[in-house]
Amino acid sequence: MSLCIAVLAWATPIAAQHHQHHAHPSQDTRASIELRDNTGVGVLTVRVGPLKMPPRTEHMSPPLTPIRVPFDAWYVAYEPRLVDKDGNPRPGHLLHHVELLNLNRRNFLCPLQPERMFAAGSELSDWPRLPGVGYRVTQEQRIIVAVMFHNPTDEEVSNAYLEVHIHYVLPGTSRLTNIYPAWFLVTHCGATIYDLPPGLHVKGSELVVPHSGKLLGVGGHIHDYGRQLRLENTTRKEHIATLDISLREDGRLRSIPVVVFPSPGGYRIGADDAIKATAVYDNPTGRPLPKAAMGIVVGYFVPDHDEELAALTRDPTSLWRR
Incomplete structure (x- = not known):
């Protein structure tokens, strides 16, 4: 069963956040971050969009909006995707980078920064599961989705979404090493x-x-x-x-x-x-x-x-x- 846990709407159109060589009129479409839990397979999906980008958009970043961890778990694998509204793949070159940062945790190598959980670029590489280990999260921790898009093509991009599928294990089902x-x-x-x-x-x-x-x-x-x-x-x-x-x-x-x-x-x-x-x-x-x-x-x-x-x-x- 798939449950929508949270939808966080941005107050400004995502297309208005871009920086480009030439000015383009901002779009009307409002974007959001949606958090959805597929309980049957143990996958949380973070979905960002819809995106509208004029041709030759250099950098476009939505506001840094925290989402709250819905329940205690270990996160064990990550799968980033760019898709259209129906879930069909879109080209990875539209993504400059995405990072997930845990605002409740300190980075043990750079203590003034939050702990980075995951990142990907245009290659959209999966982070595979390793046996017996996981990244521990607790309910109500705040996660920032820091993302930057760009459109290096001569065509407008519309109705594109970034999805990050996070595979998780619940504490009552297994004991993993942190x-x-x-x-x-x-x-x-x-x-x-x-x-x-x-x-x-x-x-x-x-x-x-x-x-x-x-x-x-x-x-x-x-x-x-x-x-x-x-x-x-x-x-x-x-x-x-x-x-x-x-x-x-x-x-x-x-x-x-x-x-x-x-x-x-x-x-x-x-x-x-x-x-x-x-x-x-x-x-x-x-x-x-x-x-x-x-x-x-x-x-x-x-x-x-x-x-x-x-x-x-x-x-x-x-x-x-x-």
């Missing part, structure tokens, strides 16, 4: 997006992991013309993972691989180990591209002492810098 998303940004703890100069460009940054534990696997997030993401332990001078990006012939992003480390050990990280993430781009356009690059390696982290990370809460009403 995982904590570890976000290794090439911009350290600063803004995730940065300008991309022409030609080959390499950017990296180190983050110190204050807790010992293990990484179960890593994926990543990068934009068009991205060639590679790398993760290394500079304290121990060890290579952790290399993600070679699959691009289309025009340099646009096709897919990003996922690396799962051998179980049960995973990749061990010691307390205060410095972990470096690096993003490699090759911009063939011959010109700088403002706000065009991101570089993030994301891993599922299982701490040796769960109580240390479980204690990292924050006031969900407090502000933070993106």
Whole structure:
């Protein structure tokens, strides 16, 4: 059975939020965030839309509107999709990026920020389920859906929706080990997006992991013309993972691989180990591209002492810098 839990309407048309080369009249359509629970299969769906975007819309972001977690659960897998009003697929290039942030939790690598739960870009990569683990949420926690769209085509886009399907497990049905998303940004703890100069460009940054534990696997997030993401332990001078990006012939992003480390050990990280993430781009356009690059390696982290990370809460009403 599918139940609509919440519908949050935005006070302004989503099309009025865009930034573009040329002005276009705003649309009349009102957009919303809808939260729907399919209890039969254990899937929550976050649905954003409908979207209307004029041709050549550069960036369009709806307001940051929190949704409330409807019940205690572990979130175990994520599936992002762009669809029309009937559920048929739409091209992924309309999505710049989407992030889910838990406002009640602190990011254990960047403590001034909320905990990022999930993110995706135009590649629309699924986050698969890993056996025996899950991301713990509790009822009434506040989740921000931070999303940016763009329309690089010469055609208007209408009646498009972003859906994120979240697979969950209820506490009474199973006991899972808690995982904590570890976000290794090439911009350290600063803004995730940065300008991309022409030609080959390499950017990296180190983050110190204050807790010992293990990484179960890593994926990543990068934009068009991205060639590679790398993760290394500079304290121990060890290579952790290399993600070679699959691009289309025009340099646009096709897919990003996922690396799962051998179980049960995973990749061990010691307390205060410095972990470096690096993003490699090759911009063939011959010109700088403002706000065009991101570089993030994301891993599922299982701490040796769960109580240390479980204690990292924050006031969900407090502000933070993106």
